[in-house]
Amino acid sequence: MNGQLGVHALRFAYGRGAQELFDGFTHDFEPGAVTALTGPSGRGKSTLLYVLGLLLTPTSGTVTLDGVAVSGASDAVRAGLRAKRVGFVFQDAELDPTRRVLDSVLEPALYAGHRRADLLPRATALLERFGLAERAEHKPGQVSGGQAQRLALCRALLNEPAVILADEPTGNVDRANAALVLEAFTDAAHEAGRTVVVATHDPFVLERVDAVVTL
Amino acid sequence: MLRETLATTWAAKVSSLLIAVVVAATCLASLMTVGRSAAAAAEVASRMEQAGARKLSVIDTRESGFVNERTVRVIAGLSFVETAVALGTPFDAVNGQMGAGGIKVPVWPVMGEVDHVGRVARGRAPHPGEALVSTSMLASLNLAEPVGYLTSSDGLRQFPIVGSFTPVAPFEDTGGGVILAAPRETTGRELRVVVDNVASAKTSLPVLLGVLAPPDPQGVQIDSPASLAQTAQDLNAQMAGFGRTLLLLIVGAGGFFVAAVVLADVLIRRRDLGRRRTLGITRSDLVLLVAARALVAAVAGAVLGCVSGGIINQVSGSPIPLDFVTAIGVLACLVATVVALLPAWYASRLDPVRVMRAP
Numbered sequence: 001m002n003g004q005l006g007v008h009a010l011r012f013a014y015g016r017g018a019q020e021l022f023d024g025f026t027h028d029f030e031p032g033a034v035t036a037l038t039g040p041s042g043r044g045k046s047t048l049l050y051v052l053g054l055l056l057t058p059t060s061g062t063v064t065l066d067g068v069a070v071s072g073a074s075d076a077v078r079a080g081l082r083a084k085r086v087g088f089v090f091q092d093a094e095l096d097p098t099r100r101v102l103d104s105v106l107e108p109a110l111y112a113g114h115r116r117a118d119l120l121p122r123a124t125a126l127l128e129r130f131g132l133a134e135r136a137e138h139k140p141g142q143v144s145g146g147q148a149q150r151l152a153l154c155r156a157l158l159n160e161p162a163v164i165l166a167d168e169p170t171g172n173v174d175r176a177n178a179a180l181v182l183e184a185f186t187d188a189a190h191e192a193g194r195t196v197v198v199a200t201h202d203p204f205v206l207e208r209v210d211a212v213v214t215l
Numbered sequence: 216m217l218r219e220t221l222a223t224t225w226a227a228k229v230s231s232l233l234i235a236v237v238v239a240a241t242c243l244a245s246l247m248t249v250g251r252s253a254a255a256a257a258e259v260a261s262r263m264e265q266a267g268a269r270k271l272s273v274i275d276t277r278e279s280g281f282v283n284e285r286t287v288r289v290i291a292g293l294s295f296v297e298t299a300v301a302l303g304t305p306f307d308a309v310n311g312q313m314g315a316g317g318i319k320v321p322v323w324p325v326m327g328e329v330d331h332v333g334r335v336a337r338g339r340a341p342h343p344g345e346a347l348v349s350t351s352m353l354a355s356l357n358l359a360e361p362v363g364y365l366t367s368s369d370g371l372r373q374f375p376i377v378g379s380f381t382p383v384a385p386f387e388d389t390g391g392g393v394i395l396a397a398p399r400e401t402t403g404r405e406l407r408v409v410v411d412n413v414a415s416a417k418t419s420l421p422v423l424l425g426v427l428a429p430p431d432p433q434g435v436q437i438d439s440p441a442s443l444a445q446t447a448q449d450l451n452a453q454m455a456g457f458g459r460t461l462l463l464l465i466v467g468a469g470g471f472f473v474a475a476v477v478l479a480d481v482l483i484r485r486r487d488l489g490r491r492r493t494l495g496i497t498r499s500d501l502v503l504l505v506a507a508r509a510l511v512a513a514v515a516g517a518v519l520g521c522v523s524g525g526i527i528n529q530v531s532g533s534p535i536p537l538d539f540v541t542a543i544g545v546l547a548c549l550v551a552t553v554v555a556l557l558p559a560w561y562a563s564r565l566d567p568v569r570v571m572r573a574p
Contacts, residue, residue, distance in 0.1 A: 050568045055493060076497050083495025090571065094490045098226035110219055111495035155494075 002066045003085070003162030003195035005029040005052060010061035012044070012051055020059065021047055027213060031162070034182075034189045034196040036206050039215035045199040046167050048215065052197060053086055053165050054078035065163070083111035087156030089166035089181075093148035095140035095155075102127070102136040105154045112159045119158060126154040130184070146177030153184050164188055166198045170205055182208050216500065220507040227508065230480035234473055234509055235516035238547050241469030242520025245543045246528060248465070249458045250535040254528070256454045257536060259447055268440055269297070270385040271408045271416055273423060277434035278304070281427045282403035287327045289426050290408060295419055297411050300327035300386070301403030307368040308393060310356045318355050319368055321392035322346065326403045329396050332386040337361050338378015341396040347380040349390050365393060385409060413444040466546060470554040477509050478558040481565075488562050489570030498563035505562050509555035510548060517544040 006028040013020045021044035029035050029052075037045045050056045052063060054070060055078075063071035070081060082088075087108070095104040102123060109119040127133045130150040135143050143151065149169060156164055164185065170178035182205060188194045189210070198205060206212055224231050262268060275282045282301045291299035303324030309317035325332050329341060336350050338361050348361050356365075361379035366372070374395055382390035385407060397403070406427070410419050416439055429435045481488065491501060521544040528535050 046572065047568075053493070055568050076499070079492070079495050079497040081495075082493065086495075088493050090490075090493075094486070094571070096226075096487060096490070099222065103222070107491075108494050110216070111491070111497075111500070116218065 003031045003193070004064075004066050005163050005195050005197070006064045007048075007052070007058075008062050008064065010048075010051065010063075011059045012047060012056065013059050014047075022061075022215070024061065025215075026061075029163075029195050029197055030211070031195045032189055032193045033210040034185050034198060035211040035213060036209040037197060037199045037213050037215060038201055038206060041201075043215040045201070045215060049165050049167050049197065049199045052163075053088060054082055079111070083108060083113075084159060085162045087159065087161035087164040089149070089152050089156050089164065089169045091168040091171045093140070093145075093152040095148055095151055097140050099139070100137050101132070101140060101143060101151050104140065105151060105158060108155060108159050114159070123154065123158060126157055127151075130154055130180075146173045146180070149173050149177060149181055150184075153181060157184075157188065160192075161194065163195045163197070166196070166200075168200055168202070169198060170200065170202050175204065178202070178204055185209075216503065216507070220504060220511060223504065224508045224511040227480060227484070230476055230483075231508070231512040231515075233476045234512035234551060235519065237469055237472045237476065238513045238516030238551050239520035239523070241465055241547045241550075242517050242543050243524045243527075244465045245462055245547070246521065246524030246535060246540060249462045250524065250528060250539060250543065251533050252454050252458045252461070253539055254533055254535045256451050256458075259451060259454075268444075269410050269413050269416065270438075270440065271410060271419060271423065272438035273406045273408070273427060274436040274438075275402075275404055275406075275429065275434060276436050277431060278402070278404060279430050279434055280402040281429045282326075282406045284326055284399070284401075286427050287403070287406065290406070290423060291327060293422065293426075295411050295415050295422075296408055298328070298331045298409040299406065300325060300331050301397075301406045302326075302332075302386075302389075303397055303401060304404045305392070308365040308374070309368060310358065311364040311366040311373055313357060314366070315368075315370065317357065320348075320352050320356060322365065322367075322374075322395050323389050323392065324395045324397035324401060324403070326397045326401070329394060331383060332389055332394055333380030333382050336379045336381050338376075341377050341394075343396050344374060344398045345377045346374040346393050346395045347378050348376055348393050350379045350381055351390055352392060353379060413440055413447070416440045416444055466550050469547060470550040473509060473513070473551045474554040474558060477505065477555045478561070481505065481558045481562040485565055485570045486573075488565060489567040492565070492567035493571060501563045502556065502559040505559035506552050506555045509559075510552045513548045513551035516551075517547045520544070520547070 008026050010022045010025040011020055012022055037048055039045055051058055058071050062069040105123045106116055109116055127136055132150060140148060169181050185196045189196045287299055287301045290296055305321045305323045307319040308322045309319055333347060341347055346365055361376055363376050365374045410416055420439055521540050525540050
């Protein structure tokens with residue numbers, strides 16, 4: 001699985017003349033560990049997450065995955081890596097409001113080139129693991145915020161990614177659900193050896209992760 | 216991807232319905248206007264293809280004998296000639312058994328294939344000197360069956376009746392009398408030629424006159440469909456041009472509205488598209504998804520518009536050929552898909568980070 005994610009001499013700006021972020025930041029995110037990115041607002045926690053997720057291209061420096069520089073790859077290659085090797089968890093879960101939650105969980109399978117039927121058992125198993133099996137046929141509007149975030153976790157784990165990137169995943173859930181989410185991240189890192197990077201300023205999360213990177 | 220396309224088309228009900236309605240209206244408007252115009256043009260073309268419209272007539276007004284068995288045979292063998300038959304000067308005859316008191320009916324001597332003039336209804340094909348009576352004239356001649364004989368009104372000639380016939384275009388005028396297989400060595404007055412297509416009528420005439428070689432051009436009367444063909448061609452060209460322009464306007468307007476609906480849908484669903492990009496859909500697949508969604512809705516609309524347009528035209532007595540209806544439906548779907556490509560391309564270029572981070 002690997003998932004050795006690293007950044008080297010990273011700099012990023014949203015446009016010409018915009019404030020430059022990261023100041024040549026270099027770091028390796030270890031597989032098997034949950035790493036939190038933290039720091040004051042505006043320092044680029046979420047931006048770094050999107051750079052790591054190959055949605056943003058660094059102004060200079062590189063992002064490497066398993067030792068291969070991937071930040072300069074073509075859009076199609078980066079999209080393929082996101083689909084197959086990266087799982088995203090957003091602050092607001094971002095489930096498709098028009099579809100059943102089971103369809104939302106299965107969505108990444110489509111982009112990774114898997115047949116829906118092949119991953120249906122895995123999606124069902126994930127829903128059961130996170131206590132959401134009975135919600136499979138519901139629409140996202142019919143589940144609670146905590147359940148929605150757990151559904152987003154199911155979706156992120158569907159393709160068995162090497163890397164999981166989460167942007168303020170506990171921002172909109174209560175402590176009990178935050179604990180469940182963190183437990184899932186810890187399991188993903190410690191048991192499955194995934195690289196988990198969480199952008200957060202939540203002390204509850206910072207106290208429970210394996211490593212903290214302050215920007 | 217097909218399943219995803221169908222599911223998202225169904226999920227985006229309002230935009231899908233709007234696209235379907237616009238495409239249905241496009242098809243319906245096209246069929247009610249351009250379709251009817253095309254149907255009328257097809258009707259004109261069909262009529263021009265009928266034998267009556269392809270008939271050339273050369274009359275020997277001075278009966279100088281250039282319409283004869285030989286010239287008819289030669290002309291009948293020309294590649295562009297479908298039928299060549301000469302008719303002699305008609306004369307009156309009566310039922311021979313009734314005598315001079317019987318009702319007079321016109322008799323047309325025929326040189327050439329008699330079955331090109333009339334189809335034998337009863338009896339057999341006549342040999343030279345034998346006659347067929349039109350089925351509609353049997354009663355006038357007091358004939359229960361097409362047998363017996365005819366006597367010319369001057370009483371000098373008699374012709375056995377060997378059957379009855381129904382006239383064939385363009386010889387419908389013989390339906391009011393009798394046709395007589397002309398005795399050998401007789402000459403005809405009028406040569407009727409049916410050419411294989413109306414457009415060749417103009418070029419055929421010099422060839423026919425070359426074969427006939429009338430001794431005196433003043434003694435020839437010609438009736439040609441060339442000017443009719445030209446008029447029909449001009450009319451069809453004008454109708455086709457008008458139809459093309461109208462179709463362009465209707466389909467263009469439909470395409471504009473479809474593009475607007477797809478663009479609005481893309482703008483409304485930016486977050487949905489951003490999520491897909493974040494989760495790994497490629498730009499090309501996103502373009503495909505947006506365009507295919509438009510196509511699915513367009514197909515539904517095209518079916519609705521074409522079926523209703525076809526039914527309305529059928530009921531109103533202006534049936535439109537099925538291939539034209541199909542072509543309109545396919546064109547409308549094609550245009551809807553093509554115009555959806557631009558907003559789809561725009562969707563693929565949206566910055567997913569900016570979209571996802573927007574409140």
